[in-house]
Amino acid sequence: MSDELLSKILSGTASEEEKRAYYEEVATDESFQEEFYQTKSLWVRATAGRKETKLNLDEEYRNLKEKVSGMKKTGIRSLTRIWIGRAAMIAVLLSVGWLAHQLWSPGKQPVDFTQQFASSIGSISQMTLPDGTQIWLNSGSKVVYHETSKERNVQLVGEACFDVAHDEEHPFSVQTENMVVRDLGTRFNVRAYPSDEVTETTLIEGSAEILSGNNLKRICELKPGELAVYDKAKKRMSIQEIDPSTIVAWMDGKFVFRNEKLADICDELEKWYGVRFRFADDVIKDYRYTANIKRTTSISYVLKMLNITTHLHYSIQENKMEPDIITISTEK
Amino acid sequence: MAGELKNISNEEFRSIFDQYYPMLFHLGKEYLQDEDEAKEVAQNAFVKLWEIRESLSNESNIRNFLYTIAKNNCLNCLKRREVLAVHHDRMKYLEMHFNYEALNRMDHQYLEFSELKEKIEEAISGLSENCRRVFYMSRFEDKSNKEIAASLNVTVKTVEAHMTKALKHLRKELKDYLPVLLVITNFLN
Numbered sequence: 106m107s108d109e110l111l112s113k114i115l116s117g118t119a120s121e122e123e124k125r126a127y128y129e130e131v132a133t134d135e136s137f138q139e140e141f142y143q144t145k146s147l148w149v150r151a152t153a154g155r156k157e158t159k160l161n162l163d164e165e166y167r168n169l170k171e172k173v174s175g176m177k178k179t180g181i182r183s184l185t186r187i188w189i190g191r192a193a194m195i196a197v198l199l200s201v202g203w204l205a206h207q208l209w210s211p212g213k214q215p216v217d218f219t220q221q222f223a224s225s226i227g228s229i230s231q232m233t234l235p236d237g238t239q240i241w242l243n244s245g246s247k248v249v250y251h252e253t254s255k256e257r258n259v260q261l262v263g264e265a266c267f268d269v270a271h272d273e274e275h276p277f278s279v280q281t282e283n284m285v286v287r288d289l290g291t292r293f294n295v296r297a298y299p300s301d302e303v304t305e306t307t308l309i310e311g312s313a314e315i316l317s318g319n320n321l322k323r324i325c326e327l328k329p330g331e332l333a334v335y336d337k338a339k340k341r342m343s344i345q346e347i348d349p350s351t352i353v354a355w356m357d358g359k360f361v362f363r364n365e366k367l368a369d370i371c372d373e374l375e376k377w378y379g380v381r382f383r384f385a386d387d388v389i390k391d392y393r394y395t396a397n398i399k400r401t402t403s404i405s406y407v408l409k410m411l412n413i414t415t416h417l418h419y420s421i422q423e424n425k426m427e428p429d430i431i432t433i434s435t436e437k
Numbered sequence: 438m439a440g441e442l443k444n445i446s447n448e449e450f451r452s453i454f455d456q457y458y459p460m461l462f463h464l465g466k467e468y469l470q471d472e473d474e475a476k477e478v479a480q481n482a483f484v485k486l487w488e489i490r491e492s493l494s495n496e497s498n499i500r501n502f503l504y505t506i507a508k509n510n511c512l513n514c515l516k517r518r519e520v521l522a523v524h525h526d527r528m529k530y531l532e533m534h535f536n537y538e539a540l541n542r543m544d545h546q547y548l549e550f551s552e553l554k555e556k557i558e559e560a561i562s563g564l565s566e567n568c569r570r571v572f573y574m575s576r577f578e579d580k581s582n583k584e585i586a587a588s589l590n591v592t593v594k595t596v597e598a599h600m601t602k603a604l605k606h607l608r609k610e611l612k613d614y615l616p617v618l619l620v621i622t623n624f625l626n
Contacts, residue, residue, distance in 0.1 A: 112601040116575060117470070118582050121528070128531035138535065144608060145539040149467045150547060151557050151607060152576045153460050159472060160462055166454055169480055173487045237513070271520055290521050311521055 111141070115148040217254070223247040226379040229355065229400075237270035238277065241356045244377050245298075264296040266353055271311075278316075284324070284335060285316040293327075294352050298376065304335040307352040315342070360398040367392045367433070375428075378404040385434030389417065404431075445493060453499060454483060460548055461507045468511050468540050478514075482506040500548040511540055560610035564603055571599035 110127045113119040119127065131137045224230040224242040231241050234250060236257065242248060246263020257277045259267075269277045271290040279286045281297035281304055291311035297304045306315060308327040315324045315333055324342055327333055332347040354361035360377075362370050368390035371382035377400060384390050394415065398407060408419050408431065422430040445453075458479050465475030482503045486493075493499055519533035561569055567589075574585045582600070586593045 108605055109597060109601045112604045113597065115604070116582065116600060118597075124532065125528045128528060128535060131535060132531055138538070141535055142539040142542050144604065145467075145536070146543045147608060147611060148604065149464065149543070151611075152467070153463050153547070160459055160476075162455060162458065165458060165476065165480070166451065169454070169483050169487070172480065172484050237517075271517060 111144060115145060217252065219249065219251045221247065221249045227377055229358070234270075236272065236275070239268040241266040243296075243355050261295055261297055263298055264294070264355070266292070266294040266309075266356055268292045269311075280318070282318070283337060284318045285321060287314050287316060289313055294349070301372070302337060304337065305352075306333045306335075307331070307347060307349055309349045309353065355400075358400045360396070360400065362394060362396045362398075364393050364395050366390060367394060370394060370396070371433070374404070374407065379428055380404060381428045381430045383430055383432040385432060385436075389433055389435065392417075445490060450487075450490065453486075457500070457503055457548060458483065461503060464507055464547065465511055468536050469514055474514060478507050478510045481510055497549075501545050504545050504548050508540065508543070512537060515540065556611060557607070560607050561603075563610065564606055568599045568603050568606075571596055572603040575600060 107127075110119065110123060113123060114127055131141050222230065222232055222240070222242060224244060224246055226245045229241065229243055231239065233239050234252075234257075236252075238257075240248060240259075243264035243266075246261070246265055248262075248265060249260040251258045251260075252275075255275065257272075257275050259277075259279045261279055261281050265279075267277075267279060267288070269288040269291050271277075271288065277288040279288075279295055281295060282299065283297075283304055284306075286293065286295055286306050289312040291313045292309040293311075293313050294307045294309065295305070296307075306313075306327065308329050308331055310329055312326065312328070314326040315335075316322060317324055325333060325344060327344070330346055330349055331344055332352070333342055333344050335342045348363075351361045351363055360370075360373060362373075368384070374380070375382060392415070408421075411417055411433075412419060416435075418434050418436065420432050420434075422432070424430065461479035461482055462475050465478035466472055469475055469478070485506050486499065486503060489502070493502075515533050515537040519530055519537060522529035522533060561572060564572065570589065571585055574580045574588070575582070580588075582593050582596045586596045589596070
């Protein structure tokens with residue numbers, strides 16, 4: 106066993122190839138394993154007093170204070186940088202039960218409980234369930250989490266990304282209007298807005314299967330990088346390959362459009378900015394565009410850019426009680 | 438933080454934080470290879486400590502508590518990743534598996550740094566000067582082998598050779614302090 110390889114592994118400088126070679130070799134012999142266990146522990150101890158340059162203790166302490174103060178007991182952490190200036194868009198905690206759970210029974214999970222989370226238009230929220238599962242909730246979405254001694258179930262309206270803490274004894278499933286996504290150790294994104302014609306499930310990591318919402322029969326199993334699109338009207342499912350990073354760009358506060366129809370792009374903008382789009386001519390709907398937009402960009406700036414880059418024109422009808430209506434046309 | 442603590446003051450809590458937080462972060466970083474998750478681990482341990490602050494008695498109690506929570510958090514995380522990788526990424530699986538086993542064998546004396554520190558210093562002083570400098574830069578200044586090589590005007594290969602030597606030497610000198618298989622100490626008992 107090479108000492109040089111081991112020291113590279115420990116100091117974090119080994120390449121993927123070197124790591125592979127090292128761990129395969131360790132797997133062949135118990136004495137190598139013992140050597141690794143001992144040397145690793147020694148290394149971690151010997152380096153424990155090092156200056157952690159990447160650690161800002163004051164900031165870390167502030168984070169801790171926020172976590173233990175009553176407000177943050179909710180388990181919802183709004184991504185503040187995304188909704189600067191959008192005061193009304195605070196994620197709302199709906200369940201008092203969850204609060205009580207966090208406050209009075211840390212670490213103990215009740216056998217049977219339910220909690221709800223929602224994020225309003227123009228905001229993204231992130232939460233961690235007691236089992237360690239993380240959920241990111243996109244604009245105007247809601248989840249109801251239900252846990253029993255046997256399983257974990259989430260009902261979803263809208264779009265959310267799940268990073269599931271896998272637990273074979275407590276299967277995790279996400280239920281939408283028409284179907285059920287069952288986790289087999291996974292990170293996946295589900296988009297199920299009632300106003301959309303389709304429900305989309307994208308698998309980012311691991312594996313997951315999709316079941317019919319009616320009889321729980323298995324429809325398909327997804328591989329990482331696959332997108333399952335369910336057409337609600339035609340009741341048909343199709344699978345395509347996709348770059349998951351475009352799907353989950355919303356989590357980083359971005360819109361990423363790749364050669365998408367204007368109608369679909371406007372649909373996405375509607376969900377975030379709380380406006381309605383109209384098209385003077387149906388032909389415009391099928392124009393295709395590629396764009397990256399930060400979600401902090403104002404809608405008027407987005408429209409201005411659209412006008413400059415595409416020669417499409419827009420007019421805004423402001424409404425007091427209802428969403429503003431933006432009409433897009435080819436002429437002024 | 439609102440309210441008075443029963444047994445420890447806010448200042449005392451902060452000083453416990455300053456003393457042990459970096460070490461818990463370090464533990465997480467070395468085993469999970471992910472700084473964000475390492476922070477999460479350290480934060481979680483202190484949230485738990487905060488929750489039981491009224492029943493805290495002495496420092497070794499606190500140390501054991503923090504270490505046990507952080508270690509278990511790391512173990513859970515490694516186990517989860519191991520399960521995720523088992524069928525489709527053998528290298529990752531092995532890496533997680535061996536790191537899990539290594540951490541599992543680490544005893545609660547990890548946070549009792551002062552005692553071991555002297556021994557390590559002693560062992561390091563037995564290294565050649567160049568070897569010692571390389572080890573210090575890697576250990577205390579958080580520099581990569583490439584950065585060390587550049588600042589000492591030697592090749593990366595030389596730096597690696599020094600690190601290997603330093604590690605070998607430490608292993609020999611500190612063999613009495615190497616972890617032995619321990620039953621996880623339950624701090625509550």
